Amino acid sequence: MKPLTPVAPGARIALGVGFFVVFVALWSLATFGGFVQKTFLADPLTMLRSGWTLLTEMGFAFDIGMTVWRVLGGFLIATALALPLGVAMGAYKPVEAFFEPFVSFARYLPASAFIPLLILWAGIGEAQKLAVIFIGSFFQLVLMIAVTVGNTRRDLVEAAYTLGVSDRGLIRRVLIPGAAPEIAETLRMVLGWAWTYVIVAELIGASSGIGHMITDSQALLATDQIIFGIIVIGLIGLVSDLLFKWANRHFFPWAQLGK
Amino acid sequence: MSNAPNILSVRGVSKRFRSLHGETLALQATDLDVAENDFITILGPSGCGKSTLLRIVAGLDTQTTGEVSLDGRRIAGPGADRGMVFQSYTLFPWLTVRDNVCFGLRERGLPRAQQLEVADGYLAKVGLKGFANHYPKQLSGGMQQRTALARALANDPRMLLMDEPFGALDHQTRELMQELLLGIWENDRKTVLFVTHDIDEAVFMGSRVVVMSARPGRIKLDRVVPLAHPRHYSIKTTPGFAQLKAELTEAVREEVLAAQAANA
Numbered sequence: 001m002k003p004l005t006p007v008a009p010g011a012r013i014a015l016g017v018g019f020f021v022v023f024v025a026l027w028s029l030a031t032f033g034g035f036v037q038k039t040f041l042a043d044p045l046t047m048l049r050s051g052w053t054l055l056t057e058m059g060f061a062f063d064i065g066m067t068v069w070r071v072l073g074g075f076l077i078a079t080a081l082a083l084p085l086g087v088a089m090g091a092y093k094p095v096e097a098f099f100e101p102f103v104s105f106a107r108y109l110p111a112s113a114f115i116p117l118l119i120l121w122a123g124i125g126e127a128q129k130l131a132v133i134f135i136g137s138f139f140q141l142v143l144m145i146a147v148t149v150g151n152t153r154r155d156l157v158e159a160a161y162t163l164g165v166s167d168r169g170l171i172r173r174v175l176i177p178g179a180a181p182e183i184a185e186t187l188r189m190v191l192g193w194a195w196t197y198v199i200v201a202e203l204i205g206a207s208s209g210i211g212h213m214i215t216d217s218q219a220l221l222a223t224d225q226i227i228f229g230i231i232v233i234g235l236i237g238l239v240s241d242l243l244f245k246w247a248n249r250h251f252f253p254w255a256q257l258g259k
Numbered sequence: 260m261s262n263a264p265n266i267l268s269v270r271g272v273s274k275r276f277r278s279l280h281g282e283t284l285a286l287q288a289t290d291l292d293v294a295e296n297d298f299i300t301i302l303g304p305s306g307c308g309k310s311t312l313l314r315i316v317a318g319l320d321t322q323t324t325g326e327v328s329l330d331g332r333r334i335a336g337p338g339a340d341r342g343m344v345f346q347s348y349t350l351f352p353w354l355t356v357r358d359n360v361c362f363g364l365r366e367r368g369l370p371r372a373q374q375l376e377v378a379d380g381y382l383a384k385v386g387l388k389g390f391a392n393h394y395p396k397q398l399s400g401g402m403q404q405r406t407a408l409a410r411a412l413a414n415d416p417r418m419l420l421m422d423e424p425f426g427a428l429d430h431q432t433r434e435l436m437q438e439l440l441l442g443i444w445e446n447d448r449k450t451v452l453f454v455t456h457d458i459d460e461a462v463f464m465g466s467r468v469v470v471m472s473a474r475p476g477r478i479k480l481d482r483v484v485p486l487a488h489p490r491h492y493s494i495k496t497t498p499g500f501a502q503l504k505a506e507l508t509e510a511v512r513e514e515v516l517a518a519q520a521a522n523a
Contacts, residue, residue, distance in 0.1 A: 158319050159349035159407075163363035163414055164339025173366075177353045254353050257396035 042224030051228035060213060064232060067198055067209045070126065074133025075194045079187060082141035089142065090149025090179070091171050100146070103139050111136030112200045124205035129198065136197035137190045144186040148179045181248060181255035188244040195237050266417060266450055267293035267316065272325035274311050284475040285311050288325060291469065291478065293418070296448040300455055300465035302507060304515040308476030309454045310422050316452060317343050317420050329417060339363055342411030344424040348403045350395035356406050357382065357391040363414035381409035384443060401432040408440065418450040425460070433457075437464055438492055445489045458507050462500060463490065470510045473518035480510050 007015070024044055030036045031043035042050075054060035089096040111132050122128040152175050160174045202211025210229050217225035249256055269291040276283045286308035293299055303309045314320040316327055318337035327334045329341065342363075350359045360378035369377075382388050385405040395403055404424055411419055425433040441464050444451060455461050461468050462484055470480035486499055494500055 153349075155345055155347050155349045156351060158317075158337070159343070159345060160351075160362070161319070161337035162317055162339075162341060162343035162420075163410065164366050165362075166366070169366055173362075174351065178351070180353070252353070254394045254396065257352075257394055 038223075039221055040223060042222075042227060047224045047227045047231075050222065050224040051232075054213070054225060054228060063209050063213050064236070067202065067211070067233075068236065070129045070201070070209065071133060071191070071194050071198045073126075074130040074198070075137055075191055077130065078134045078138040078141055078190075078194075082138050082145060083183075086142045086145025086183075087149050087171065087176060087179075089146035090152075091175055096146060096150070099142070103142050103146075107139035107143055109135070109139075111197045115201060115204055119205055124207075129201045129206070129209075132201040133194050133197050137194050140190050140193070141186065144190075145179070145183055148182045148186065149175050152178050181252040184244070184248045184252065188241060188248070191240060191244065192237060195233060199233065263294040263296055265292045266295050266330055267291075267452070268328050269312070269316065270326050270328075272312070272315055272322045272327060274308065274315065274320065275323040286315075286322075287475045287477040289476070289478055293450060293452060295450055298444055298451045298453065298464060298466045299469060300453045300461035300467070301469045301471060302455060302458060302461045302511060303471030303476065304473055304511060304518050305456060306474050306518065307471045307514065308474060309471050312471075312476070313420050313422050313452060313454045317341055319343075339367070339414050340417040341420055342414050342416035342418075343420040343422065344404065344407045344411050346423040346426045348395065348400065348407070348427075350403055350406055350410070352395050355392050355394055356387060356398070359395065359406055360410045360413045362410060377413050378409070381413045382406075384412075385409045385439065399432075400428050401436060404428065404436060405439065408443075412443070412449070416449075418452060421451065421453040423455055424453075426455070426457075433460070434492065440464065441490060456511075458504055458511060459495060462486075462503050462507065463492075463495060468503075468507060470507060471514075473514040473521065479514070480507070482507070 027041075028044055031038070031041055038046075051060075085099065089099055114135050115128075115132060118128045118131050122131055156174060156178065157170065160170055165173060198209070199211040199214070202209035203215050206212040206215075210233055214226050214229045217223075217229070269289060271288045271290065272286065273284070273288045274286040276285055289312060291312075301309045301312065311320060315322045316334065318334050318341065334341075350356075351362065354362065357375070357378050360381055361374040364374040364377055379388070379391065382391055385408055387402060387405055387409065390398065390402065390406075395406070398406065407424070425436045428436060437460055443449075444464070453461075453464065465484050466488075468480075468482050468484060469478055470482075471477065472479040482503065484503060486494055486497075
């Protein structure tokens with residue numbers, strides 16, 4: 001194999017699917033072969049069967065819906081606030097100087113560590129779940145958006161000025177459209193992180209959601225249900241990732257050129 | 260041409276850069292007058308401050324001393340009255356070729372239909388009519404610079420500033436670009452200030468050639484190019500061209516050697 005040589009599209013898909021096959025095969029070998037006790041790790045078939053039961057008889061679809069709603073809600077609030085602040089920080093250096101040190105500090109605060117506090121402040125309702133996701137994603141978003149906007153090519157800025165653009169026009173017509181594809185990539189990445197925060201938030205003090213189902217299953221030693229829950233999270237993450245990628249390609253065709 | 264009124268006047272403009280090692284004088288106090296409809300090429304070794312001078316005229320850099328005025332008004336920053344074409348490719352990658360050319364017109368609030376009319380006219384002039392809906396990354400370097408030229412011209416600036424716009428192009432493309440630009444200039448005589456280190460380019464296109472000394476830059480030589488317009492590319496092999504080229508080559512060579520000696 002030569003480093004950095006591209007792989008054919010067909011081979012790429014085959015290799016990607018291949019690993020899933022290997023993974024399931026090893027899992028089947030470990031469970032059906034009796035190398036691991038059922039109490040600790042359910043086999044794939046049992047997992048699928050109890051997944052079906054969860055969905056058809058135990059209202060798991062509602063839990064999935066709740067979790068998706070929480071992620072999207074918290075993430076959208078974080079995005080709505082992070083976008084203007086991030087753009088302002090990227091464009092105006094005094095604004096950046098004012099917020100950047102605090103945001104850099106705040107983004108290292110683990111969102112999960114806020115859960116006890118947030119339960120105290122907001123109870124165990126939806127506000128608390130949204131707040132966890134907000135804290136986990138807002139500061140990351142602000143910082144990355146600010147960096148992206150601040151990294152706008154200076155020669156493009158100069159060209160715009162010689163074409164008579166105003167300072168506000170520069171932000172609206174150069175800084176934002178130029179940074180948009182990378183900001184969209186940032187959103188895609190941080191949405192992935194938001195998924196991990198929501199599950200943590202639901203492990204503690206929740207009465208619905210995928211994380212809640214997983215905690216319940218732990219009490220019953222139902223590893224089949226836990227694994228099914230984890231796989232559902234993975235699948236939803238994969239789907240949202242693909243949707244985001246598709247949207248980016250659709251909205252920013254120019255950014256795909258020459259890649 | 261020297262009878263035409265001055266539109267640009269550069270008076271005692273100098274530039275000092277502050278760096279870790281103290282201050283560097285990039286440009287000595289410089290005077291330069293540019294007459295309406297002139298095509299002035301500024302020639303000099305790299306690092307002589309010719310781009311600095313152009314950027315000060317553009318309003319992108321500020322001078323340490325002196326004053327630049329356009330039509331009698333002091334220049335305090337960049338503006339649409341001085342269109343610029345850069346050496347690097349500065350088309351906005353998120354806009355199509357047509358929308359790049361419309362950029363300045365849209366900023367002025369021109370109705371879309373009029374924007375398109377103007378833009379398509381200039382795209383035709385630079386021979387890119389069929390590429391209006393392409394994105395910059397789909398174009399070759401020469402085509403990108405042609406678009407950048409159309410973008411600057413569409414804004415109808417008082418003068419055009421060009422900072423080695425063909426410097427990154429291959430030799431053949433560069434020569435074609437020179438003919439294209441010269442042809443456009445011969446048509447509308449838009450005042451041009453053109454920085455280059457290519458002597459052929461400076462003589463072929465310029466109605467006046469200004470040679471700058473090695474850093475700290477100052478104007479060392481100022482020659483009117485005694486070649487009639489319209490100029491055909493074959494003019495490059497005429498005795499008049501060769502004579503001026505020889506003189507300028509000598510003048511620039513001295514400065515390159517001086518710059519090397521200063522760095523040694």
